[in-house]
Amino acid sequence: MAHDADFRRELGQQLRVDSIRTSAAAGSGHPTSSMSAADLMAVLIDGHLRLDYTNPDNPANDHLIFSKGHASPLYYSVLKAVSAIDDEELLTFRKLGSRLEGHPTPRIPPTDVATGSLGQGLPIGVGVAMAGRSLDKLPYRVWVLCGDSEMAEGSMWEAFQHAGWEGLDNLTAIIDVNRLGQTRETMLGWDLDGYVRRIEAFGWKAIAVDGHDVEAIEAAYAEAEATKGQPVAIVAKTMKGRGVKAVENELGKHGKPLDDPEGAIAELGGERSLSVDVAQPEPGTPHVFETPGGELPSYALGDEVATRKAYGETIAALANLRGDVVALDGEVSNSTHSEDFREAHPDRYFEMFIAEQQLVAAGVGMQVRGWTPYVSTFAAFLSRAYDFVRMAAISRAKFVLSGSHAGVSIGEDGPSQMALEDIASIRAIHGSTVLQPSDAQQTAKLVAALADQDGISFIRTLRAKTPVRTAPDEDVRIGGSRIAHEGDDVAIIATGITLDEAVKAAERLADGGVKARVLDAYSIKPIDAEAVRAAARDCGAIVTVEDHAPEGGLGDAVLEALAAGDEQAHVVKLAVREIPGSGTPEELLHGAKIDADAIADAAQKLVATPA
Template sequence: MAELHQKPEDKVIQELQDIAHKLRIHSIRSTNASKSGHPTSCSSMAEIMSVLFFHTMRYKVSEPRHPSNDRFILSKGHAAPILYAAWAEVGLFPASDLLNLRKIDSDLEGHPTPRLNFVDIASGSLGQGLSVACGMAYVGKNIDKASYRVYCILGDGECAEGSVWEALNFASYYKLSNLCVILDINRLGQSEPTSLQHDMDAYRKRLEGFGFHALVVDGHDVEEICKAFSGAISMQEKPTAILAKTYKGKYFLDIENSEDWHGKPLGTKAEEVIKHLEGLIKNPGALQIQPQEPLNDDAGLADLSALELDSKPSYSIGEAVATRFAYGNALAKLGNCNKRVIALDGDTKNSTFSDKLRKVHPDQFIECFIAEQNMSGVAIGAACRDRCVVFASTFGAFFTRAFDQIRMGAISQTNANFVGSHCGVSIGEDGPSQMALEDLSLFRSIPGSTVFYPSDAVSCEYAVEIAAKTKGVCFIRTSRPNTPVIYKNDEVFEVGKARIVLRHPKDRILLISSGVTLHEAMKATAILEESGVSVRVMDLFTIKPIDCEGIKMHAKECGGKVITVEDHYPEGGIGEAVLSAVSEDPFITVRKLAVMELPRSGPPDLLLEKFGISAKCIARAVLQFLEKK
């Protein structure tokens, strides 16, 4: 299609160039003040930032997170100083604050985090920003149906990350024409030149091959950049990639395009370079430039207040139902209640049962295909600015490859929910590659996370409802096998509150578990009764936060003896969570039953037995514990 572009006046072009130099100067001064940072990486993208913030993007300076603002993601987070400089120059805060870069009492951190009101997500672990931008753009186009656009700047070095290409494929597949990706191709990585250096034709062919409207520009030519952004806005059929040929340290005397300057302030060379840049500025006075179009305030407020199951669980006590199946039921019920509840899946929707939402509300489901890193980033982006309540599901084992995205999500203060099915050896014949045995450890290690491990269909449905309302990263661990329903449909569940499912007046040991092995523990009580031994069984419900007081109280009522049972490796799972909870109490002793070695394929019951977490193994462990003096 023909690109509609009105060339800016010469005065505007000059002012945009002047702003670029001012942003360079700010970047030099702030990194010199902190004696650390990346001024050369900032300099290569100065003209891009100038055009974006002072000409192209539509936003309210007074409300950086206004729902209708254009979004901006700095994927190359080490260039944070120039992002801070841009917001200072538009008037959000005094430019003098830039000299507090990287100081302990300043939110102008070395890489951007949402402690700042103009930052949506944390960046700096490279290769992730574009996935987040895709989530924002998808919501903007398909859920908000608003006119805001999403801009994401990547460095050429981070394009070696596979997650970038997962995101490009996603953006193209969903025709996210409201997304503009800018590649700052400055040729130099941290330790040596990038693989493609300045082979702009190779970049163009790759981006076009991924279905993008690809535009190659001189990244230091303001007029070319303006025209490229105009072309991106007029392109309605596909996303746009602006491939900007730039130079690291542009306009820095004796530094431009030189190696060995990555991540280094200019030090004693700073004043010489600043003087040179000041000499290039034609209009040193106040800025007069405004964005080319006014903000189109059409996003509206996102109502996330109605987050209840539209009907209570409807199971019978003893009915065999997999928690993964109950997850799908709960998701559909939440989706009925609020159109902004959305589900993402990585081509496992008919196993995780997230397809239950897709069947009733296809517009609230996003298929992310087999690209778990991108799926996790898209989930974080979709949850930004509280536009949606997001559940992302796949086999629990596959979240291990997205651990970096999830930990960055926590730094981003995301409220994204992750759901992992097919956990532990109980999945059976599929074998160890499919068995999530590290997932509890992974999600427990995430700061501020809530980790649910429901043991039946009723508790799973309520876990989904609670997670939808819980701030921070949530993880729900679901199981493949059908297990008996043990709770009434109107049971009340709370984060951090365990439940006693079996007890006797003379219990001698407290068995603590969740999920499949909780049912094995319950079976073990029948075996132990034949030996005249009674034990108490506790269902944790949440592994984090864990019910410290409840565990200690019931452990002491059972003589201070505790056995934990889990379909998980011993490191970082239920056993270690319980040990941490009682670590300061010398009168409580804990023994752990877990999967202690690399598992193998086989029928679930035989695997539980082989790896020491079946009912018989639990009963044997109880008797051995009681025999010890």
Template sequence: MRDEELAELGQQLRVDAVRAAAAAGSGHPTSSMSAADLAAVLLARHLRYDFDRPDHPGNDRLILSKGHASPLLYALYRAAGVIDDAELLTFRRDGSPLEGHPTPRLPWVDVATGSLGQGLPVGVGMALAGKRVEQVPYRIWVLCGDSEMAEGSVWEAAEHAAFERLDNLVLIVDVNRLGQRGPTREGWDLDAYERRLRAFGWLTTEVDGHDIAAVDAALGEAAANAGKPTAVLARTHKGRGVAEVEDQEGFHGKPLPHPEEAIRELGGIRNIHVDVAPPPPVPARPAPGIRSVDPPRYRVGDEVATRDAFGAALAALGSVRADVVVLDGEVGDSTRAQVFGRAHPDRYFECYIAEQQLVAAAVGMRARGHLPFAATFAAFLTRAHDFIRMAAVSEAGIQLCGSHSGVSIGQDGPSQMGLEDLAMMRTVHGSTVLCPCDANQTACLVRHMAQLPGIGYLRTTRGAGTVLYGPDEDFPVGGSRVLRSGDADRVTVVAAGVTVHEALRAADALAAAGTGVRVIDLYSVKPVDTATLQQAADDTGCLLTVEDHRPEGGVGDAVAEVFADGRPQPRLVRLAVRTMPGSATPEEQLRHAGIDAASITAAVELLVGEAVAL
């Protein structure tokens, strides 16, 4: 396709963006119009993609990080012939896959975008998969806006891409000067972006984003660069081609005020079709050599930390699942993820102290068909909540492990304590939240996580705990275990993780004094074992939840929701961490928080009106 035809294709993309937004009565046509020439050149001359086989292993990947410019993406799909004109005009309608921001409801969209600053970090994950796991020379093209260059996650990604020498990654920055409410921080100062990216170790090219030949040369140079990622910094005009809105404030996120006149100004509707270049053949790779790692087995009565069992189980899982990859946030010695790294170094990725990049890389690898487990401290995963939330929108079944949860970590103090993680993960759409109390249970749940359809979260603890279960026992997702029960039970104590052991101590002391207490190990916090909890409520009439977590959103809320359907409710009492911890031993922390065995015993005494000596 000649340069003149590419210019016409750019105009077609602008017209289609205007038409789609006008039909919807909403959208971001001006943000689409600025990048239309960039997209036209990329589609017609540089992208290698088989639209009939979106899962082709050699396909390039295009991530529209500025997801609000979705009309541009859908216009590209019309030009490629995979959607027609009628479908284009269903933009933003109920039931249409052409949503306001792209999601994988469309087979050519790998990840959901629209929360700005996520496209490049996810692209880093895809590029890592291609370069280090698959060893396939596909290229990742990320089109982002200049506003999102203010996001810290972009610079986490920039640093990591340079460190990993991801020369299969190209960032195209649409520098149109205008953000949502007015000018961006840097405006059209391309040198400001260049200085930052070069300081991080990138190659950069500055270009007029509306000069077809210059854009083509810049993208070609980026594709040919070796040893470093490349950024193409393109100076563009928002609303390009329509005088009423071009480079004007006040038109962000709105249909053009006079769309029919704008279409005429842009030269009218066109029907240019682009035959996108196919990907090169991908040679078959030999099956990777996998070092066999025996699954962990622990004896009842041993003292083992659940984080230790997690690392050993993950390494064993990697021996039978070649698709498993593990990502660490520079705490692999603490989370025990490094056990996998020693066994399978070719599938272990160090993301350093950059939790947003950690989760984003996992999402990118999942989009490439791998099964990622990402691990860091439970407290630090909160930094990446938006990436976890968007992973659910992307239907990316990543598996997360948060170690060092709760006050039971001891002397490190509150900055290191995950006390909000259960609440955070329970709110994620389609998530599974697991909180094992012993080593064999942990190992079993790691195996189950590999089969989860959505996002999984495993909460592990720092300190050693007594092994309660045998190595051959199964712990299905959605289940629980009744560890103490009797016909005369007067209260049910529901615990998870470290508090299970405290509940058992309390129950034994209470039983010796003649008070029957049922104890439930609620290792599956989401989904929760509704039937067992309802039976306990029927039998004892009172449920006492105990958790090493804030009272909001954790075990207590999970149990309460079981009885929110209008049935008669049992008495519900919660023990949780309600104070701000300081530094203290694990035993002191549990006591200060009121979730140790003595506190459980005292709570039961109040509920049944009897005094018991522990």
């Protein structure tokens, strides 16, 4: 049961004191950024948040996301106030091995996602709210504490726009307008009207309040909860370092423990031991989608099918087998072929438009609630959302990214559309999986396997049709490969569009008496290290060929596999080494020296080179 205003004022002071104490114990942290939002959190946890802290996995729980993740001292002080942690653990903040890291992560329940890279919490909150309304179909509310400095991030405005368009009335953003950033005043300072006008322009209701007046905060939260048809932003004027004269509303105090924590605590009235019994959510069971069953698509040997088409057909079929599968796209669904999913399962498809940060963030938010998102756009455009992918790994998130139209093989569209760095970038993500099937059969099997793969998965699909070389009953798996052409004079390791070029090269080499093994490395991370080492052992020389930059892609994956073993081989990497232009796919593959001519030439030279 909620307490009176005096209790809430005292609770706010306790949250400030504990933010100072935990930062002092760590010798670092952001206590002043925490102190500004203390009253906002005090009122929220005492009467509005509905979250069973003893059962963080309760599907009916509200969600509280600290988009301003540097205010972690406040977050952990809240956890202490609700008895989720004790005072002893509070004082382990930022210590090696502590769950209370410098910025919140899911290591400490009920934290949904890692935050700290600003501009991410609100977009992810949009995804959680979308899951609540359209997937779980439960009445939980998503509360997101935002800082005013991160209001300069474009991703925040992608979130405001999409949430307003969706009419997410189960989402409330709390904007802590304390005016001071790390080095100077923010763009708008305390211009609350400026924030309100901007936010309302995106279809939200915006309520300006004094962020230290607990009665005004109470009224604003109540209004937010009563608002239907649109999300609500509480725009709260606050003071950084509130309550301690030495730091209150002072520049240069960001990201530092207080110089005199004991004096500051005394100034705030000393330590307190208040606790809050947070309201329990109404019991609720998540919605379950019907699964009529069926089979995954299968393709006949010799069929000409684009892997992007096989991707769309497979996720549509997979959703008939698994009720947890959902799909999101960045308004290119007729190119990525996620439109196949949209037509089959419109209630589980989400159009995110040309806003790739919000696209990926929504996927992160949905997987918070146990859904399995397949997120698709052109591979080149995923680079806009790379920081969201990076942070998703810290969040221990699980979802699938599908990037189509990769490499010079897309042809006339030119280099702005040609992902040539995507494999390298996603390979660098901790715990990631990176796949590039060369035919539709492989695509179907790998897309289905990714539904059970932990971490961030990336599947690179092709614009052009390729012949099906993989038999329906052939074993295709994450971490696998297949031999597309037998030989032991030289090995050619290829992936995706270059597989066909490699096979053509091997056939030409055979006419000249050179037996080339072609290894289809459809799994790039994890790579089939044993197959790579066998190629080195049996053939002694390797050509790698990829429609990708030479750095960080297939060639480097092969070299890493060899470096981890005892086998040695002369390795030549063929890759796109110059910025391409427009042209036909054939012209561009030839110009990049990754076509059959270049492969055969490189292999021939290796065979002719004395060991």
